[in-house]
Amino acid sequence: MTTRLRAVVHGRVQGVGFRDATARVAERAGVAGQVANLPDGTVEVELEGDEGAVGSVVEYLHHGPPAAAVSSVRVTDLEPRGDTVFRIR
Incomplete structure (x- = not known):
């Protein structure tokens, strides 16, 4: 079943390679979408x-790359x- 969601990741998540790492994880999992600061x-x-x-991929977002410090992830469903x-982006 195809699903789509939006996750907003809080914490030390910019300037630590979060977008690039997330893209690699998503691509390996065969997941489409986008990531942006x-x-x-x-x-x-x-x-x-x-x-x-x-x-x-959502599980990955809860910790991110080694230099990240994720404090929370807020997820909402989308069509x-x-x-x-x-x-x-």
């Missing part, structure tokens, strides 16, 4: 794909759009 210091991630694969690639 937001002006408030958080990272926004949209993920679309198989429910299990999306769930595995699937049919994305087929993962982009870094």
